[in-house]
Amino acid sequence: xxxxxxxxxxxxxxxxxxxxxxxxxxxxxxxxxxxxxxxxxxxxxxxxxxxxxxxxxxxxxxxxxxxxxxxxxxxxxxxxxxxxxxxxxxxxxxxxxxxxxxxxxxxxxxxxxxxxxxxxxxxxxxxxxxxxxxxxxxxxxxxxxxxxxxxxxxxxxxxxxxxxxxxxxxxxxxxxxxxxxxxxxxxxxxxxxxxx
Amino acid sequence: xxxxxxxxxxxxxxxxxxxxxxxxxxxxxxxxxxxxxxxxxxxxxxxxxxxxxxxxxxxxxxxxxxxxxxxxxxxxxxxxxxxxxxxxxxxxxxxxxxxxxxxxxxxxxxxxxxxxxxxxxxxxxxxxxxxxxxxxxxxxxxxxxxxxxxxxxxxxxxxxxxxxxxxxxxxxxxxxxxxxxxxxxxxxxxxxxxxxxxxxxxxxxxxxxxxxxxxxxxxxxxxxxxxxxxxxxxxxxxxxxxxxxxxxxxxxxx
Numbered sequence: 001x002x003x004x005x006x007x008x009x010x011x012x013x014x015x016x017x018x019x020x021x022x023x024x025x026x027x028x029x030x031x032x033x034x035x036x037x038x039x040x041x042x043x044x045x046x047x048x049x050x051x052x053x054x055x056x057x058x059x060x061x062x063x064x065x066x067x068x069x070x071x072x073x074x075x076x077x078x079x080x081x082x083x084x085x086x087x088x089x090x091x092x093x094x095x096x097x098x099x100x101x102x103x104x105x106x107x108x109x110x111x112x113x114x115x116x117x118x119x120x121x122x123x124x125x126x127x128x129x130x131x132x133x134x135x136x137x138x139x140x141x142x143x144x145x146x147x148x149x150x151x152x153x154x155x156x157x158x159x160x161x162x163x164x165x166x167x168x169x170x171x172x173x174x175x176x177x178x179x180x181x182x183x184x185x186x187x188x189x190x191x192x193x194x195x196x
Numbered sequence: 197x198x199x200x201x202x203x204x205x206x207x208x209x210x211x212x213x214x215x216x217x218x219x220x221x222x223x224x225x226x227x228x229x230x231x232x233x234x235x236x237x238x239x240x241x242x243x244x245x246x247x248x249x250x251x252x253x254x255x256x257x258x259x260x261x262x263x264x265x266x267x268x269x270x271x272x273x274x275x276x277x278x279x280x281x282x283x284x285x286x287x288x289x290x291x292x293x294x295x296x297x298x299x300x301x302x303x304x305x306x307x308x309x310x311x312x313x314x315x316x317x318x319x320x321x322x323x324x325x326x327x328x329x330x331x332x333x334x335x336x337x338x339x340x341x342x343x344x345x346x347x348x349x350x351x352x353x354x355x356x357x358x359x360x361x362x363x364x365x366x367x368x369x370x371x372x373x374x375x376x377x378x379x380x381x382x383x384x385x386x387x388x389x390x391x392x393x394x395x396x397x398x399x400x401x402x403x404x405x406x407x408x409x410x411x412x413x414x415x416x417x418x419x420x421x422x423x424x425x426x427x428x429x430x431x432x433x434x435x436x437x438x439x440x441x442x443x444x445x446x447x448x449x450x
Contacts, residue, residue, distance in 0.1 A: 034274040143305060143387055143434030144275060150388035158390055 036170035037144060042137035044102075047114040047130040054170060057129075060098040061194040062166040066147050068105035069117040070155045077179045078161055079121055085163070086127070088187045094194050096168075099123075102131045104149045104157055106138055145172065167193050220246040220447060221371040223328050228337065230326050231422040242327045247320060248444035250362040250373055251299035251381065252311060254291040260311050261288065267307055274435075276306035281437040297361045299379045299442040305434035308382040312445035319384040320446035322429065326422065329376065331369035339422075348421040351377025358440050376421070379442035380428050389429045 038055040046052055065082055067075045079101070086099055101123075103109035109117075114130035117123075133141065142149060149159035163186060165174040174189040225243040261268045261282075268288035272281055280302055284292055291300075303311075305319075312318050320328070332338035339345070351357065358379045367373050375381070432441075 036275065039273055039275060139385065139387070140306070140434075146387075146433050148387045148390050148430075150385075150390055160390070 033169065035172070037141075037166060037172070038170040040137075040140070040144075042133055042140065044131040044133045044137070045111050047111050047118050049111040052131070057098055057100075058170070059168050060096050061094075061168060061190065062098050062100050062164075062170075063190060064100045064102060064145065064164045064166065065162070066102045066104050066142060066145070066149065066159060068103055068157055068159075069109050069113050070105065071157065078163075079123075081163065081179065081183065083121070083123070085183050085187055085190070088183060089190050092187070092191055094191050097127065097190065097194055098129055099127055100129045100131060102133070102138065102141060104138055104142065104147075104159055105151075106132050106135055108155070145175070165190055165193055167196050219249055221249050221367070222449070223247055223324070223370045223372075224336075226327070226336070228327055228330070230323055231426060240323045240327075242324060244449040245320070245324055246317075246447040246449060247324070247328050247370070247372055248317075248446070249367065249371060251379060251442045251444045252308075253297055253362055254300045255296040257300040257303065257311065258289075258291045258296075260314060264310070264314060267310060272307070276435060277304035278435045278437050280439075281307070283437070295359075297363075298359060299362055299374070301358050301379055301439050301442045302437040303382075303441075303443065304437045305382050305386065305432070307437075308443040309384070311443075315445060317445035317447045319382055319443065321385050322383045322389060324446055325375075325381065325383050326425075328368075328370060328372055331372075333366055333368055336369050345421055348376045352421065352424060358442070379440055380425070380438075382441065382443040383429070386429045386432055387434065389426055 038058060040054050042053065044052050044054075063082070063085065065078055067078055069075075082099055082101070086097075089097060101114075103114065109130075109132050111130075111132060114132060118128060118130055145162060145164045147160050147162050149157050152158050161177065161179050163176045164172055165186070167173050173193050174186065176183075176186045223242075223245055225241070225245070227239050227241050229238050230240055265271055265288075266273070269282040269285050270288050281304060282291075282302055284295070284302065286292070309319055330337050330339045332341060332344045335341065335344075354377065357377055360374075360378055362374055362378070365373050365377070368375065432438075
Protein backbone atom coordinates (compact mmCIF):
# COMPACT_ATOMS: atom_id res chain seq x y z
CA UNK A 1 0.00 0.00 0.00
CA UNK A 2 3.04 2.25 0.04
CA UNK A 3 2.50 3.03 -3.61
CA UNK A 4 -0.55 5.06 -2.79
CA UNK A 5 1.71 7.81 -1.54
CA UNK A 6 3.31 7.85 -4.92
CA UNK A 7 -0.04 7.89 -6.72
CA UNK A 8 -1.11 10.75 -4.54
CA UNK A 9 2.05 12.69 -5.15
CA UNK A 10 1.87 12.18 -8.89
CA UNK A 11 -1.72 13.20 -8.90
CA UNK A 12 -1.02 16.31 -6.85
CA UNK A 13 1.80 17.26 -9.20
CA UNK A 14 -0.46 17.17 -12.19
CA UNK A 15 -3.54 18.43 -10.51
CA UNK A 16 -3.49 21.99 -11.72
CA UNK A 17 -1.63 21.63 -14.96
CA UNK A 18 -2.77 23.32 -18.10
CA UNK A 19 -5.04 20.83 -19.76
CA UNK A 20 -4.64 21.62 -23.40
CA UNK A 21 -2.71 18.47 -24.16
CA UNK A 22 -4.40 15.57 -25.85
CA UNK A 23 -3.61 12.04 -24.83
CA UNK A 24 -3.51 9.48 -27.54
CA UNK A 25 -3.52 5.84 -26.66
CA UNK A 26 -3.41 2.83 -28.87
CA UNK A 27 -4.47 -0.43 -27.28
CA UNK A 28 -2.90 -3.80 -27.92
CA UNK A 29 -3.60 -5.17 -31.34
CA UNK A 30 -3.29 -8.88 -30.55
CA UNK A 31 -6.07 -11.04 -29.14
CA UNK A 32 -8.65 -9.59 -31.47
CA UNK A 33 -11.80 -11.38 -30.50
CA UNK A 34 -11.09 -11.42 -26.81
CA UNK A 35 -11.14 -7.66 -26.70
CA UNK A 36 -14.20 -7.27 -28.85
CA UNK A 37 -17.21 -5.36 -27.57
CA UNK A 38 -19.36 -7.77 -29.56
CA UNK A 39 -19.21 -10.04 -26.52
CA UNK A 40 -21.33 -7.59 -24.59
CA UNK A 41 -24.77 -9.12 -24.20
CA UNK A 42 -26.38 -5.75 -23.50
CA UNK A 43 -29.38 -4.56 -25.46
CA UNK A 44 -29.80 -0.94 -26.45
CA UNK A 45 -32.52 1.19 -27.98
CA UNK A 46 -31.74 3.37 -30.98
CA UNK A 47 -33.17 6.81 -31.69
CA UNK A 48 -35.69 5.00 -33.89
CA UNK A 49 -36.87 2.92 -30.94
CA UNK A 50 -35.35 -0.29 -32.30
CA UNK A 51 -33.48 -2.82 -30.14
CA UNK A 52 -29.86 -3.38 -31.00
CA UNK A 53 -26.78 -5.19 -29.69
CA UNK A 54 -23.22 -4.22 -30.47
CA UNK A 55 -22.70 -7.36 -32.51
CA UNK A 56 -25.33 -6.08 -34.94
CA UNK A 57 -22.77 -3.44 -35.90
CA UNK A 58 -20.21 -6.02 -36.97
CA UNK A 59 -18.25 -5.08 -40.05
CA UNK A 60 -18.39 -1.36 -39.38
CA UNK A 61 -15.78 0.91 -37.91
CA UNK A 62 -17.30 2.61 -34.88
CA UNK A 63 -16.54 6.10 -33.67
CA UNK A 64 -18.06 6.28 -30.20
CA UNK A 65 -18.68 9.07 -27.73
CA UNK A 66 -20.73 9.30 -24.53
CA UNK A 67 -23.03 12.29 -24.13
CA UNK A 68 -26.34 13.34 -22.61
CA UNK A 69 -28.82 15.52 -24.43
CA UNK A 70 -29.66 18.03 -21.70
CA UNK A 71 -25.95 18.91 -21.51
CA UNK A 72 -25.12 22.54 -22.13
CA UNK A 73 -21.37 22.69 -21.67
CA UNK A 74 -19.07 20.07 -23.10
CA UNK A 75 -21.50 17.94 -25.11
CA UNK A 76 -22.32 20.50 -27.82
CA UNK A 77 -18.57 20.80 -28.36
CA UNK A 78 -18.16 17.04 -28.33
CA UNK A 79 -20.97 16.68 -30.85
CA UNK A 80 -19.39 19.44 -32.95
CA UNK A 81 -16.11 17.51 -32.79
CA UNK A 82 -17.87 14.37 -33.97
CA UNK A 83 -19.45 16.27 -36.85
CA UNK A 84 -16.12 17.79 -37.84
CA UNK A 85 -14.47 14.39 -37.74
CA UNK A 86 -17.29 12.88 -39.79
CA UNK A 87 -16.98 15.60 -42.44
CA UNK A 88 -13.24 15.14 -42.75
CA UNK A 89 -13.47 11.35 -42.87
CA UNK A 90 -16.26 11.43 -45.45
CA UNK A 91 -14.26 13.96 -47.47
CA UNK A 92 -11.45 11.43 -47.60
CA UNK A 93 -13.83 8.68 -48.66
CA UNK A 94 -13.88 6.70 -45.42
CA UNK A 95 -16.40 3.89 -45.81
CA UNK A 96 -18.60 1.82 -43.51
CA UNK A 97 -18.15 4.06 -40.56
CA UNK A 98 -20.80 4.32 -37.88
CA UNK A 99 -20.82 7.28 -35.51
CA UNK A 100 -22.29 6.20 -32.21
CA UNK A 101 -23.46 8.53 -29.43
CA UNK A 102 -24.23 6.65 -26.22
CA UNK A 103 -26.28 8.41 -23.57
CA UNK A 104 -24.95 8.44 -19.99
CA UNK A 105 -28.39 9.61 -18.90
CA UNK A 106 -30.64 6.71 -19.93
CA UNK A 107 -33.44 7.83 -17.61
CA UNK A 108 -34.00 11.04 -19.51
CA UNK A 109 -32.64 10.22 -22.93
CA UNK A 110 -35.46 8.18 -24.40
CA UNK A 111 -35.44 7.25 -28.09
CA UNK A 112 -37.79 10.21 -28.72
CA UNK A 113 -35.41 12.64 -27.01
CA UNK A 114 -32.45 11.20 -28.85
CA UNK A 115 -34.26 11.51 -32.15
CA UNK A 116 -35.15 15.14 -31.45
CA UNK A 117 -31.54 15.81 -30.47
CA UNK A 118 -30.33 14.22 -33.71
CA UNK A 119 -32.67 16.46 -35.68
CA UNK A 120 -31.65 19.63 -33.84
CA UNK A 121 -28.02 18.89 -34.55
CA UNK A 122 -28.50 17.83 -38.15
CA UNK A 123 -27.38 14.26 -37.45
CA UNK A 124 -30.19 12.45 -39.18
CA UNK A 125 -28.20 10.41 -41.64
CA UNK A 126 -28.05 6.62 -41.13
CA UNK A 127 -24.41 6.88 -40.14
CA UNK A 128 -25.41 8.53 -36.86
CA UNK A 129 -26.59 6.15 -34.20
CA UNK A 130 -27.86 7.19 -30.78
CA UNK A 131 -28.14 4.59 -28.02
CA UNK A 132 -30.11 4.34 -24.80
CA UNK A 133 -29.18 1.47 -22.48
CA UNK A 134 -30.00 0.57 -18.91
CA UNK A 135 -27.89 2.17 -16.20
CA UNK A 136 -25.89 -0.95 -15.52
CA UNK A 137 -24.98 -1.54 -19.15
CA UNK A 138 -24.09 2.11 -19.60
CA UNK A 139 -21.65 1.88 -16.69
CA UNK A 140 -20.15 -1.32 -18.08
CA UNK A 141 -19.68 0.24 -21.47
CA UNK A 142 -18.21 3.43 -20.01
CA UNK A 143 -15.77 1.29 -18.07
CA UNK A 144 -14.64 -0.49 -21.20
CA UNK A 145 -13.71 2.89 -22.66
CA UNK A 146 -12.44 4.20 -19.29
CA UNK A 147 -14.97 7.00 -19.39
CA UNK A 148 -15.71 8.53 -16.01
CA UNK A 149 -19.03 10.16 -15.28
CA UNK A 150 -21.06 11.28 -12.35
CA UNK A 151 -24.51 12.73 -11.99
CA UNK A 152 -24.09 16.06 -10.23
CA UNK A 153 -27.70 17.22 -10.27
CA UNK A 154 -30.97 15.83 -11.62
CA UNK A 155 -30.12 17.16 -15.08
CA UNK A 156 -26.35 17.47 -15.09
CA UNK A 157 -23.45 15.09 -15.38
CA UNK A 158 -19.75 15.57 -15.12
CA UNK A 159 -17.91 13.31 -17.56
CA UNK A 160 -14.66 12.77 -19.38
CA UNK A 161 -14.54 13.69 -23.03
CA UNK A 162 -13.21 10.72 -24.88
CA UNK A 163 -13.87 9.69 -28.46
CA UNK A 164 -13.07 6.01 -29.07
CA UNK A 165 -12.56 4.21 -32.36
CA UNK A 166 -13.42 0.50 -32.69
CA UNK A 167 -12.41 -1.60 -35.69
CA UNK A 168 -14.68 -3.94 -37.67
CA UNK A 169 -14.11 -6.66 -35.09
CA UNK A 170 -15.29 -4.48 -32.24
CA UNK A 171 -11.83 -3.96 -30.80
CA UNK A 172 -10.92 -0.53 -29.48
CA UNK A 173 -7.99 0.79 -31.48
CA UNK A 174 -7.72 4.45 -30.71
CA UNK A 175 -8.87 7.07 -28.23
CA UNK A 176 -8.81 10.81 -28.31
CA UNK A 177 -9.20 12.64 -25.04
CA UNK A 178 -10.10 16.27 -24.73
CA UNK A 179 -12.30 18.72 -26.54
CA UNK A 180 -11.84 20.42 -29.88
CA UNK A 181 -8.28 21.17 -30.88
CA UNK A 182 -6.74 19.13 -33.63
CA UNK A 183 -8.81 16.41 -35.22
CA UNK A 184 -6.36 15.36 -37.91
CA UNK A 185 -4.78 12.55 -35.97
CA UNK A 186 -8.07 10.87 -35.09
CA UNK A 187 -9.25 11.31 -38.69
CA UNK A 188 -6.09 9.61 -39.99
CA UNK A 189 -6.59 6.82 -37.48
CA UNK A 190 -10.23 6.29 -38.40
CA UNK A 191 -9.28 6.05 -42.08
CA UNK A 192 -6.48 3.59 -41.32
CA UNK A 193 -8.64 1.47 -39.00
CA UNK A 194 -11.49 1.40 -41.53
CA UNK A 195 -9.12 -0.14 -44.08
CA UNK A 196 -8.02 -3.01 -41.81
CA UNK B 197 -54.18 -27.43 0.42
CA UNK B 198 -53.20 -24.56 -1.79
CA UNK B 199 -52.99 -22.23 1.18
CA UNK B 200 -50.66 -24.58 2.97
CA UNK B 201 -48.51 -24.76 -0.10
CA UNK B 202 -48.33 -20.96 -0.34
CA UNK B 203 -47.53 -20.75 3.34
CA UNK B 204 -44.72 -23.25 2.96
CA UNK B 205 -43.43 -21.44 -0.10
CA UNK B 206 -43.53 -18.19 1.85
CA UNK B 207 -41.66 -19.68 4.76
CA UNK B 208 -39.10 -21.14 2.43
CA UNK B 209 -38.53 -17.73 0.85
CA UNK B 210 -38.12 -16.02 4.21
CA UNK B 211 -35.77 -18.73 5.36
CA UNK B 212 -33.81 -18.51 2.16
CA UNK B 213 -33.53 -14.73 2.35
CA UNK B 214 -32.23 -14.78 5.91
CA UNK B 215 -29.75 -17.50 5.01
CA UNK B 216 -28.36 -15.36 2.24
CA UNK B 217 -27.74 -12.56 4.66
CA UNK B 218 -26.03 -14.75 7.19
CA UNK B 219 -22.60 -13.38 6.43
CA UNK B 220 -23.80 -9.84 6.01
CA UNK B 221 -24.31 -7.00 8.44
CA UNK B 222 -27.19 -4.55 8.34
CA UNK B 223 -26.06 -0.97 7.95
CA UNK B 224 -28.71 1.49 9.05
CA UNK B 225 -28.98 4.32 6.57
CA UNK B 226 -28.57 7.96 7.33
CA UNK B 227 -27.38 11.25 5.99
CA UNK B 228 -23.71 12.08 5.78
CA UNK B 229 -21.29 14.29 3.95
CA UNK B 230 -18.76 12.34 1.94
CA UNK B 231 -15.28 13.64 1.24
CA UNK B 232 -16.13 14.25 -2.39
CA UNK B 233 -19.78 15.07 -2.38
CA UNK B 234 -21.91 16.33 -5.18
CA UNK B 235 -21.15 20.02 -5.32
CA UNK B 236 -24.70 21.38 -5.22
CA UNK B 237 -25.79 18.92 -2.64
CA UNK B 238 -23.10 18.08 -0.16
CA UNK B 239 -25.08 15.65 1.94
CA UNK B 240 -25.82 12.17 0.74
CA UNK B 241 -28.73 10.06 1.85
CA UNK B 242 -27.89 6.42 2.36
CA UNK B 243 -30.65 3.86 2.59
CA UNK B 244 -30.43 0.80 4.81
CA UNK B 245 -28.36 -1.91 3.17
CA UNK B 246 -26.56 -5.13 3.90
CA UNK B 247 -22.83 -5.44 3.52
CA UNK B 248 -20.61 -8.54 3.62
CA UNK B 249 -18.94 -8.82 7.01
CA UNK B 250 -15.69 -9.99 5.42
CA UNK B 251 -13.99 -9.29 2.11
CA UNK B 252 -14.50 -12.10 -0.43
CA UNK B 253 -11.79 -14.72 0.10
CA UNK B 254 -9.82 -16.91 -2.27
CA UNK B 255 -11.93 -19.88 -1.10
CA UNK B 256 -15.15 -18.00 -1.96
CA UNK B 257 -13.79 -16.98 -5.31
CA UNK B 258 -12.60 -20.48 -6.12
CA UNK B 259 -16.14 -21.75 -5.61
CA UNK B 260 -17.39 -19.02 -7.93
CA UNK B 261 -15.00 -19.81 -10.79
CA UNK B 262 -15.75 -23.52 -10.42
CA UNK B 263 -19.40 -22.76 -11.09
CA UNK B 264 -18.72 -20.06 -13.68
CA UNK B 265 -16.02 -21.25 -16.06
CA UNK B 266 -16.04 -18.03 -18.04
CA UNK B 267 -14.40 -16.32 -15.07
CA UNK B 268 -11.64 -18.90 -14.81
CA UNK B 269 -8.13 -17.63 -15.24
CA UNK B 270 -7.54 -19.13 -18.69
CA UNK B 271 -11.02 -18.43 -20.01
CA UNK B 272 -11.70 -14.90 -18.86
CA UNK B 273 -12.21 -12.38 -21.64
CA UNK B 274 -9.40 -9.86 -21.90
CA UNK B 275 -12.05 -7.21 -22.31
CA UNK B 276 -13.06 -7.80 -18.70
CA UNK B 277 -9.76 -8.52 -16.96
CA UNK B 278 -6.16 -7.63 -17.71
CA UNK B 279 -3.22 -10.05 -17.80
CA UNK B 280 -2.71 -9.99 -14.04
CA UNK B 281 -6.12 -11.54 -13.36
CA UNK B 282 -5.64 -14.33 -10.76
CA UNK B 283 -2.00 -14.38 -11.76
CA UNK B 284 -0.91 -16.16 -8.56
CA UNK B 285 -3.23 -19.11 -9.30
CA UNK B 286 -1.48 -22.18 -10.60
CA UNK B 287 -4.38 -23.05 -12.89
CA UNK B 288 -8.12 -22.54 -13.30
CA UNK B 289 -9.05 -24.82 -10.42
CA UNK B 290 -6.54 -24.17 -7.70
CA UNK B 291 -6.17 -21.03 -5.72
CA UNK B 292 -2.91 -20.90 -3.77
CA UNK B 293 -3.60 -23.05 -0.69
CA UNK B 294 -2.04 -20.77 1.87
CA UNK B 295 -4.27 -17.96 0.60
CA UNK B 296 -7.69 -19.59 0.92
CA UNK B 297 -8.75 -17.57 3.96
CA UNK B 298 -7.23 -14.35 2.66
CA UNK B 299 -8.99 -11.61 0.69
CA UNK B 300 -9.03 -12.45 -3.00
CA UNK B 301 -7.20 -9.84 -5.07
CA UNK B 302 -6.08 -9.53 -8.67
CA UNK B 303 -9.71 -9.51 -9.73
CA UNK B 304 -11.09 -6.88 -12.07
CA UNK B 305 -14.17 -4.74 -11.48
CA UNK B 306 -16.10 -6.75 -14.04
CA UNK B 307 -15.19 -9.97 -12.22
CA UNK B 308 -16.06 -8.58 -8.79
CA UNK B 309 -19.38 -7.36 -10.12
CA UNK B 310 -20.16 -10.73 -11.70
CA UNK B 311 -19.28 -12.49 -8.44
CA UNK B 312 -21.69 -10.35 -6.44
CA UNK B 313 -24.47 -10.72 -9.01
CA UNK B 314 -23.99 -14.45 -8.84
CA UNK B 315 -24.73 -14.32 -5.09
CA UNK B 316 -27.82 -12.20 -5.64
CA UNK B 317 -25.88 -9.21 -4.39
CA UNK B 318 -24.13 -6.22 -5.91
CA UNK B 319 -21.03 -4.13 -5.31
CA UNK B 320 -21.50 -1.35 -2.77
CA UNK B 321 -21.54 2.20 -4.10
CA UNK B 322 -18.68 4.52 -3.16
CA UNK B 323 -21.03 6.39 -0.83
CA UNK B 324 -22.24 3.21 0.85
CA UNK B 325 -18.71 1.91 1.27
CA UNK B 326 -17.45 5.16 2.77
CA UNK B 327 -20.51 5.42 5.00
CA UNK B 328 -19.95 1.96 6.43
CA UNK B 329 -16.20 2.54 6.66
CA UNK B 330 -16.41 5.68 8.77
CA UNK B 331 -17.58 3.60 11.73
CA UNK B 332 -15.17 2.63 14.46
CA UNK B 333 -15.92 -0.15 16.91
CA UNK B 334 -18.06 2.16 19.01
CA UNK B 335 -19.20 5.02 16.75
CA UNK B 336 -21.17 5.18 13.50
CA UNK B 337 -19.13 8.16 12.40
CA UNK B 338 -15.64 8.20 13.82
CA UNK B 339 -14.18 10.55 11.24
CA UNK B 340 -13.47 13.22 13.82
CA UNK B 341 -11.77 10.71 16.09
CA UNK B 342 -8.08 11.45 15.66
CA UNK B 343 -6.95 8.13 17.08
CA UNK B 344 -9.23 6.24 14.73
CA UNK B 345 -7.91 8.13 11.72
CA UNK B 346 -4.37 7.56 12.86
CA UNK B 347 -4.94 3.83 13.16
CA UNK B 348 -6.26 3.72 9.59
CA UNK B 349 -3.30 5.68 8.28
CA UNK B 350 -0.89 3.42 10.15
CA UNK B 351 -2.52 0.39 8.59
CA UNK B 352 -2.02 1.95 5.16
CA UNK B 353 1.68 2.15 5.83
CA UNK B 354 1.92 -1.49 6.75
CA UNK B 355 3.26 -3.60 3.88
CA UNK B 356 1.61 -6.72 2.46
CA UNK B 357 -1.63 -6.43 4.38
CA UNK B 358 -3.31 -8.40 1.58
CA UNK B 359 -1.66 -11.46 3.10
CA UNK B 360 -3.68 -11.23 6.30
CA UNK B 361 -6.50 -13.69 6.93
CA UNK B 362 -10.01 -12.25 6.94
CA UNK B 363 -12.27 -12.08 9.98
CA UNK B 364 -9.63 -11.98 12.71
CA UNK B 365 -10.01 -8.32 13.54
CA UNK B 366 -12.80 -6.79 15.58
CA UNK B 367 -15.91 -5.68 13.71
CA UNK B 368 -16.82 -2.01 13.43
CA UNK B 369 -20.05 -0.48 14.78
CA UNK B 370 -22.05 -2.43 12.18
CA UNK B 371 -20.12 -5.64 12.72
CA UNK B 372 -18.22 -5.29 9.44
CA UNK B 373 -14.58 -6.33 9.47
CA UNK B 374 -11.36 -5.38 7.73
CA UNK B 375 -12.60 -2.41 5.74
CA UNK B 376 -9.31 -0.75 6.65
CA UNK B 377 -5.87 -2.21 6.85
CA UNK B 378 -6.33 -5.16 4.53
CA UNK B 379 -7.01 -4.39 0.86
CA UNK B 380 -8.49 -1.59 -1.22
CA UNK B 381 -11.96 -2.56 -2.38
CA UNK B 382 -13.85 -2.20 -5.64
CA UNK B 383 -17.03 -0.15 -5.61
CA UNK B 384 -19.88 -0.16 -8.09
CA UNK B 385 -19.44 3.40 -9.29
CA UNK B 386 -15.69 3.88 -8.78
CA UNK B 387 -15.60 5.55 -12.19
CA UNK B 388 -17.78 8.38 -10.89
CA UNK B 389 -14.87 9.72 -8.87
CA UNK B 390 -13.49 12.54 -10.92
CA UNK B 391 -10.70 14.33 -9.15
CA UNK B 392 -8.32 16.92 -10.46
CA UNK B 393 -6.24 14.17 -12.01
CA UNK B 394 -8.90 13.85 -14.66
CA UNK B 395 -8.65 17.54 -15.52
CA UNK B 396 -5.41 16.76 -17.31
CA UNK B 397 -7.62 15.09 -19.83
CA UNK B 398 -10.22 17.84 -19.93
CA UNK B 399 -12.88 16.63 -17.53
CA UNK B 400 -15.69 18.77 -18.72
CA UNK B 401 -15.00 22.19 -17.30
CA UNK B 402 -12.04 24.42 -17.90
CA UNK B 403 -8.86 24.01 -15.91
CA UNK B 404 -9.44 26.73 -13.34
CA UNK B 405 -12.94 25.69 -12.56
CA UNK B 406 -12.13 22.04 -12.31
CA UNK B 407 -9.16 22.49 -10.02
CA UNK B 408 -11.09 24.82 -7.78
CA UNK B 409 -14.02 22.48 -7.59
CA UNK B 410 -11.62 19.69 -6.73
CA UNK B 411 -10.39 21.64 -3.75
CA UNK B 412 -13.82 22.78 -2.62
CA UNK B 413 -15.09 19.28 -3.20
CA UNK B 414 -12.89 17.99 -0.44
CA UNK B 415 -15.31 18.34 2.45
CA UNK B 416 -13.15 17.07 5.18
CA UNK B 417 -9.49 17.62 4.59
CA UNK B 418 -8.67 16.08 7.96
CA UNK B 419 -9.69 12.81 6.50
CA UNK B 420 -6.47 12.11 4.71
CA UNK B 421 -7.13 8.38 4.68
CA UNK B 422 -10.34 8.86 2.73
CA UNK B 423 -8.49 11.20 0.40
CA UNK B 424 -6.07 8.38 -0.35
CA UNK B 425 -8.93 6.00 -1.11
CA UNK B 426 -10.53 8.47 -3.52
CA UNK B 427 -7.19 9.07 -5.21
CA UNK B 428 -6.77 5.31 -5.54
CA UNK B 429 -10.22 4.98 -7.13
CA UNK B 430 -9.53 7.63 -9.75
CA UNK B 431 -6.44 5.74 -10.82
CA UNK B 432 -8.34 2.54 -11.59
CA UNK B 433 -9.67 1.11 -14.81
CA UNK B 434 -12.32 -1.58 -14.73
CA UNK B 435 -10.13 -4.34 -16.16
CA UNK B 436 -7.28 -3.75 -13.68
CA UNK B 437 -6.44 -6.75 -11.55
CA UNK B 438 -4.17 -5.57 -8.76
CA UNK B 439 -2.49 -7.32 -5.85
CA UNK B 440 -3.78 -4.89 -3.25
CA UNK B 441 -7.35 -4.58 -4.52
CA UNK B 442 -10.16 -6.92 -3.46
CA UNK B 443 -13.87 -6.47 -2.85
CA UNK B 444 -16.94 -7.34 -0.82
CA UNK B 445 -20.61 -7.30 -1.81
CA UNK B 446 -23.66 -5.40 -0.64
CA UNK B 447 -27.37 -5.90 -0.96
CA UNK B 448 -30.54 -3.82 -0.71
CA UNK B 449 -32.78 -4.45 2.25
CA UNK B 450 -36.17 -5.88 1.27
